Amino acid sequence: MRIFVCVKQVPDTETKIKINSDGNGIDESSIKWIVNPYDEFAIEEALKLKESAGEIRVTAISIGPKKRVTDALRTAMAMGADDGIVIDSEDSLDPYLTAKALSEALKKEDSCDFIFTGKLAIDDNASSVSQYLAEFMGIPHVTVVSSFKGSGGSYTAEREVEGGTKEVYSISGPAVIAANKGLNTPRYASLPGIMKAKKKPLKELTLGDLGLSGADSKVTFSNFELPPEKPPVKFIEGEPAEQAKELVKLLREEAKVL
Amino acid sequence: MAKTFIFCEFNNGKIKKGSLELLTAAKAAGAEITALLIGPGSTEAAPEAGHYGASATFVCDSESLKNYNPMAWSKVVSQTIKNSGCTVFLATSSMTAKDLFPRVAAQLETGIASDCTDLEFNGDTPIAKKPLYAGKCKAQVNFANSPIQMILMRPNQLPIGEPDTGGHCEIKTLSAPEIDDRLKITDVKKGNTDKVDLTEANVIVSGGRGMKDADNFKLLDELAETLEATVGASRAVADAGWVPHSMQVGQTGKTVAPSLYIACGISGAIQHLAGMSGSKVIVAINQDKDAPIFAKSNYGIVGDLFEVVPKLNEELKSVLN
Numbered sequence A: 001m002r003i004f005v006c007v008k009q010v011p012d013t014e015t016k017i018k019i020n021s022d023g024n025g026i027d028e029s030s031i032k033w034i035v036n037p038y039d040e041f042a043i044e045e046a047l048k049l050k051e052s053a054g055e056i057r058v059t060a061i062s063i064g065p066k067k068r069v070t071d072a073l074r075t076a077m078a079m080g081a082d083d084g085i086v087i088d089s090e091d092s093l094d095p096y097l098t099a100k101a102l103s104e105a106l107k108k109e110d111s112c113d114f115i116f117t118g119k120l121a122i123d124d125n126a127s128s129v130s131q132y133l134a135e136f137m138g139i140p141h142v143t144v145v146s147s148f149k150g151s152g153g154s155y156t157a158e159r160e161v162e163g164g165t166k167e168v169y170s171i172s173g174p175a176v177i178a179a180n181k182g183l184n185t186p187r188y189a190s191l192p193g194i195m196k197a198k199k200k201p202l203k204e205l206t207l208g209d210l211g212l213s214g215a216d217s218k219v220t221f222s223n224f225e226l227p228p229e230k231p232p233v234k235f236i237e238g239e240p241a242e243q244a245k246e247l248v249k250l251l252r253e254e255a256k257v258l
Numbered sequence B: 001m002a003k004t005f006i007f008c009e010f011n012n013g014k015i016k017k018g019s020l021e022l023l024t025a026a027k028a029a030g031a032e033i034t035a036l037l038i039g040p041g042s043t044e045a046a047p048e049a050g051h052y053g054a055s056a057t058f059v060c061d062s063e064s065l066k067n068y069n070p071m072a073w074s075k076v077v078s079q080t081i082k083n084s085g086c087t088v089f090l091a092t093s094s095m096t097a098k099d100l101f102p103r104v105a106a107q108l109e110t111g112i113a114s115d116c117t118d119l120e121f122n123g124d125t126p127i128a129k130k131p132l133y134a135g136k137c138k139a140q141v142n143f144a145n146s147p148i149q150m151i152l153m154r155p156n157q158l159p160i161g162e163p164d165t166g167g168h169c170e171i172k173t174l175s176a177p178e179i180d181d182r183l184k185i186t187d188v189k190k191g192n193t194d195k196v197d198l199t200e201a202n203v204i205v206s207g208g209r210g211m212k213d214a215d216n217f218k219l220l221d222e223l224a225e226t227l228e229a230t231v232g233a234s235r236a237v238a239d240a241g242w243v244p245h246s247m248q249v250g251q252t253g254k255t256v257a258p259s260l261y262i263a264c265g266i267s268g269a270i271q272h273l274a275g276m277s278g279s280k281v282i283v284a285i286n287q288d289k290d291a292p293i294f295a296k297s298n299y300g301i302v303g304d305l306f307e308v309v310p311k312l313n314e315e316l317k318s319v320l321n
């Protein structure tokens, strides 16, 4: 059985975002990159499946500037993935092109039984790659998955929707599973794991190898803007009862939200 | 006039507000609007799409589509969108839409932008903006190589117009697609709340580690009851198991944009702010006057939430009733 995990590098959640001088992107010079948090759940789920059933090879795959995304792949391999595939490209591929490239790369592999992804990447918040990819691979998808169980040819996934409601899906055959928080608790890479990861095989491809180019993107962003400054907070003084009274008054008469 | 296709969600025979916002915006731009409703009850809800500007409305009113299924739904949706000859597609960025329409976009070989917060029309061309990097900035969406510009808008962003029951809207019935054996929905487990979801809520009362333990969330439930609000939480609290993960607000939780967000015992970590800084008015109750949450708040109360929240609830009860 072969399982693939798609991982992306995103700016650390603590990062302060600065906009480029041309206004058409962000200043990446001082950004610390981390593995997209939802992808960590995807990696963990793939590894759990590998541990529960024999003979499973877990391959991590990523697209982006090679040097940057190789770090993400090494992290996945340090956690326990067997090998990696890097598709080298300039940054800012849109979900369509990302999924197209992933699907072309995966079609070159001998088989593909499951693809795990994160439900979204916290940079562009598109939550689209998993579904595009599933369609390009011709297989079903379930996103926002908070529980995944099963073996052999039959699996159950729970998808979380509004109000904490869960849709329960039965899946047979290959599928794309997009992980939500709560699916599992990702393991930390151990020191021996990190050492071993350095020697695990890493296959390198370029977008050109897959018959694609950066110009195939369908969505781009321009005119970046920072949120408007908030006026300073109005502190409400007094005893709790007075504070409560004053707050309600302000919410009704000044802010007009009640 | 751009042909615009709008996917309308409905509940209890009424089209949801988010969809009405989109119908209103497209109508104001002079678009020729085709609407689509899927699932049992769609025939009953369909005429309302006409009242808000659709000139044709498709319904796929079948018991077999009672539950969402991306494989079955995407087939009928893609075909209908394609046949309509539209160049613009709009839907609310709901859980269903965010799951379904990227797959539809793949079938139509086109681009999609989800979670947009701004929508204007420049002649025929929709100009959408969306928050990036967890709301730390915003950018304009541009489409290329896209026969149909697909835009998913967050609800509560645009005005809703007046209905006009005079016009004519043709209602056309689609036959239900077959369910693909490879993916079947077997059950829907209802959540433990019938409250409006955090992502759609107009008022949110949120608790953090300052709540001290799970039981104390009763205080917030009571306050929420008075305000008709939905209760949210910080990650610290969700991770501690005091509340389910579905209640977490923030970069790795829900992104919310209510009119009023009341943060109780939440410090205001950057990852929490990322999920709620789009709220119109923010109130923070925290005993630490230097807590970062205050820098993002409109109103602040420095104090013990266990004293302030009950008083606030009392005051609201007496004023609102």
Ligand SMILES: Cc1cc2nc3c(=O)[nH]c(=O)nc-3n(C[C@H](O)[C@H](O)[C@H](O)COP(=O)(O)OP(=O)(O)OC[C@H]3O[C@@H](n4cnc5c(N)ncnc54)[C@H](O)[C@@H]3O)c2cc1C
Pocket (backbone or CB within 6 Å): A013, A037, B207, B208, B209, B210, B211, B233, B234, B235, B236, B237, B248, B249, B250, B251, B252, B253, B254, B264, B265, B266, B267, B268, B269, B270, B271, B272, B275, B285, B286, B287, B288, B291, B303, B304, B305, B306
């Ligand atoms: C990758 C990553 C993703 C993350 N994603 C999220 C996310 O999506 N959402 C999120 O919320 N966090 C997220 N976090 C965690 C975040 O960094 C903070 O740890 C978390 O938000 C803190 O929660 P808190 O404010 O409830 O707790 P604390 O930071 O411990 O704050 C508790 C506050 O309660 C106040 N307090 C205590 N007692 C009282 C009292 N009696 N009355 C009034 N005030 C009181 C204290 O003064 C303090 O300010 C993420 C972190 C990482 C690394």
